[in-house]
Amino acid sequence: MADEETDDALRCFGLQKDEAKEPVKGKALDVCHVCDVWPRHVKALNLFLACMGQLQLSLGGMGGANWRAVQAINLAQEAVWQGLQGKAQVPVVQQYRVIEQEALRILNERELQALRKS
Incomplete structure (x- = not known):
């Protein structure tokens, strides 16, 4: 990166x-x-950093822009590329979703603040 x-x-x-x-x-x-990142969360953080360019931005309406999660198929493929397959994917993807939800909350909050300023 x-x-x-x-x-x-x-x-x-x-x-x-x-x-x-x-x-x-x-x-x-x-x-x-x-x-600091706890060792058990490093794989999830690496997965997030690899996928963050795939977060989706939808535009339009009175609400302005809205950030949305990475598509599940793209997330699963990236996990495979990182060597996470089968049951090993489950806990890492769950941790990834927590990171992603917080990132989306922050991004959407910033979009809302920008909309209010305009």
Whole structure:
């Protein structure tokens, strides 16, 4: 994922990337530590980051724009590409949906605020 996309993804949750330099065998290393993620949720976060470009935006009506969830077939295919198949998909997709719901809540709240300003 490009740095700009990562920055946009983090801003969606009100976070920003910290750039730090850490010496490793005489070299500088870029370290991105934004927030802690429990190890059991890393797969769900990676799945979300892979799918976030597929969130759907519908336009029109008096309500303005509305963000919607990734289509289930696209989510399932991305999960397979990440090595999650069969029963291993179930808990990760459930965790993914929690992340996605919060992202959609934030995005739709921003759309509503923008509509009120106009």
